[in-house]
Amino acid sequence: MESRGYRWSRRAIGIVSLLLVAATVILGLWITPPDVVQGQLVRLIYVHPPVAWVAYLAYGVTSIGSILYLWKRTRNLKWDLLAAASAEVGVVFTGLTLITGSIWGRPAWGVWWTWDARLTTTALLFVLYLGYLALRRVPADSHQRAVRSSIAGLIAFIDVPIVHQSVVWWRTLHQGATVLNPSLSPKIHGEMAMTLLLGFITFTSVYAWMLMHRYQIAILEQKVLDAELDQLIEERRREPDSQYGEARPANDVGNIDQPSKV
Amino acid sequence: MWRDALLIAAKDLRIEFRSKVTLNLILPFAFVVLIIFAFALDTSPGTLQKVAPGLFWLAVLFSSIFSVDRAVAIETDDNAGDGLLVYGVDPGGIFLGKVVSVFVQLFLLEIFLLLGVVILYGPKIGGWLLMLASAFFATIGLCAAGVTYSQLASGSRAKQTLLPLLLVPVVSPVLLAATKAWQDAFAVTSSLGDPWLRLLIVFAVVYLALGAIFYSSILEG
Amino acid sequence: MWRDALLIAAKDLRIEFRSKVTLNLILPFAFVVLIIFAFALDTSPGTLQKVAPGLFWLAVLFSSIFSVDRAVAIETDDNAGDGLLVYGVDPGGIFLGKVVSVFVQLFLLEIFLLLGVVILYGPKIGGWLLMLASAFFATIGLCAAGVTYSQLASGSRAKQTLLPLLLVPVVSPVLLAATKAWQDAFAVTSSLGDPWLRLLIVFAVVYLALGAIFYSSILEG
């Protein structure tokens, strides 16, 4: 069962997340000023980059979990479950990135969607981890599933730096590195920068809370499977009698005891 | 490992040579794709020349899916892959062997396909060397990722559909980079210092390394 | 024959439902194809809207190859097809059953895919009725030709590559007609009297009839 410490920290993070979300909403919608160029639209900046960043973070956690599972000395099914939980949350956040981006794109660029490199690679990221989740649904024993999906998870992560670099490698419509630029000096200032920072913290905290929940569910599912397994083993061991009962002809038993029946 | 790789590659190529899949079947398929594209996109010849590299690599991508699928199917039919494990063949060797055999087939295919593109779409080609080098590394990347994923998907009964789903997103950066490299090669001023070529080399190395490292875990798992 | 067709369709749909290939795998694959096409062709949004019907039907074509391949593979695994013959199931019924089961899957897929095209490429749609009718008959044509050829190719060990080679040229008229019909449907002035729709109906009827007539000879051969 869930340990006490885990439960309390999960709840604490939940409450903190709630407060942070409220603070971000207030700051983002009322306190900060509209942009000179973009007007009210700019408020999406407090959501869109943070959810994209959290998606990266989630896939990073998936990769770490995968590596820890693949490395024999740290091999433990928990790492695989953690990786899977994080990938699931990551897919949700990638979806949010796509949605908020589209909503932003409609007024900013005049289209919901365009074949810009950043957008395309983000869509690929989404599909890559959907593929990861599809691979996990292929029936296999838990070790086999863990190995296969860990490898797929690691290879999929290669796309994350590509998404990040896409604005540099391809000349694109999408915003260049404004916040997470190489020199780590944000190109926006004052209240906006603070609110954006708050947004990052908020969504990271929401991610942590979702991850802990999902992971807990995965652990419980595994416990149920283990319990079922013990029962199955018991049934399996009783099989020769239960399967045929009295119908089993006597000469069969004789046959096995005395292979001498030449 | 190298010895095993050669052994596997030789066997696979012999099986392929016997069934003549690449030459007799995949190649015409790739041509049909080229022609269909040209029809479906229904644009003027000028556009076709511009998109020729993209179409070429799309055709190669689809062909590669079939090739890697076959390469792995050779071992899953009649459980021959279990046999390989029992014979003590090195899994890294199996991986490399399959990559080599698929590479040889795909590279041959690309040569013929290129002829097709030149004849059908008539683009001007500036930098042959850049084209060759980028095709070489792009194909290695495709093969390495393809063989790895094909093995990953092989446990599933719906393998043939799971494979493209998993593989296409993974190799699409390779596809994009190769397309860009060829577009550069089609331009008059092109050099081997092309950044796309460098990207392709990185992909080839990364996918080869990942495959060689993890293939044994996949086979065992 | 109708009874046998229903029996086969029900069985195939149950097997498909169990492995959930169409929903879980082919659909995302088709999306990936849409994305890849758009990016590889690297054109401005205006062009994409224009070629959207072509891309849609190309994606459907590729998906249909996988679907019909699976539909026939169900019978060739473990020689189940021989079983059907021994049970005295009518070959025409087998054919119709498989066409129905593939049709149901493909049509579902097209609905989702259409949503994807609308969202991703953003075309304007004038005549929904024409679109629906032409999709209906084009899909029938695709399925009928696909099942027939898939059975034709099934004897070969290189089936997976032989099938597209045979099938793609045969259904490309359907593909072109469907593309044209949809282009008309995207235009504001469209009616059900569209000549391309009529062509699609002819194809559907011809391929269905040919399949129903010759399927038994193919199975026997």
Add this chain to the structure above:
Amino acid sequence: MLSGNFPILTGLDFEAGPGEVVLVKGRNGAGKTSFLRAVAGLLRITRGSASVLGVDLVANPADIRHRVGLLGHESFLYEDLTARENVDFILKATRSDMSKAGSSLSSVGLTGRLTDLRVSKMSAGQRKKVALAALLAREPELWLLDEPYAALDSWTREFLDSALNSRVAVGATVILVSHEAHHGSLVPTRVVEIGGGKVINDVSGSDLYQVGPQVTAQKRSGHVA
């Protein structure tokens, strides 16, 4: 009879009537499997003439098929369906009595979780049992069994023998390929030995060490060239 360009069967002249149990023997590659497939109407006959249960195999091989129950090296099952679904499907396809599915499955020992297990998960013997259960429920006129005992445990062998005996008693014909020396309760009325694609030995009736069950009078001819 050709496969590619290789002549598999080079000349068989052979008849069997109702109530007969024909044991076909021969070296590996002699053509036993091909012989059974020809009798089932699945292999086309290119030269010569052949007929089974009065049906001409050269002209209309399809007409014999639904009267035949074939158990081959492969089991003709759908891997993704369960044992029960496979049997149900076969019974529906052959328009047989659906109600027997459950009882014939349990008669071969497939009960409980096994009836709802997908065939792909089953052991070699369990697969064979599923195919057998379908045959038992169908009750075909002509049973073509290609090494039916392989992979079956001794209990199921006994059961198969007794089930076949009861079918034979009501007039069914059994043609059986087996390499094993016989010890079960199914006693062949005739032993045919095939070699190099032709019959090289045909011992029947009183020549056998034991006479088989009653051969009914009205003889339908099964003649395969």
Add this chain to the structure above:
Amino acid sequence: MLSGNFPILTGLDFEAGPGEVVLVKGRNGAGKTSFLRAVAGLLRITRGSASVLGVDLVANPADIRHRVGLLGHESFLYEDLTARENVDFILKATRSDMSKAGSSLSSVGLTGRLTDLRVSKMSAGQRKKVALAALLAREPELWLLDEPYAALDSWTREFLDSALNSRVAVGATVILVSHEAHHGSLVPTRVVEIGGGKVINDVSGSDLYQVGPQVTAQKRSGHVA
């Protein structure tokens, strides 16, 4: 040992030394095939411990594999290669003596056109013979045979028995799954019965009607849990 989430083997405690011929029996689905695959290092053991010929099966299942010769329900052959090419490939892959390929093929009766026939064209018994020829040429330490007699004709059965006897005499271990009552010249030194994934009966040595061939002194333990 799990397949999906189903426990196939639930507890086996079993040893075999060189020169032993262990006959594994059990009902269909008892877990015999899975047992052999586990011993060959192909099935992962999820709980408990197991070792074969001194190799720990849980920690490094790969280490046992090349010492093992496995003949399963499937034959592990490449359908598009000929008999000769298949055997050559296997010998190369196992780094065995290539010169024996021809002689071992002809010893099982595959000569002339048959050595150059693709496996896909072969009859069930001929395929098994190809797999057998490769095993004979390889001479593994531990022979794992899953119903080797199925599909073989009586001549080949005899031959297999005598070949195994000569291997056993020089210290090889044979674990054999078979449903048939034994009549050949290969006499098991021990009979193990498996049921419900566990050993339910283990009769050996003097308890058997006849003592098997010499068991050599230095005993390597094969222990599978």
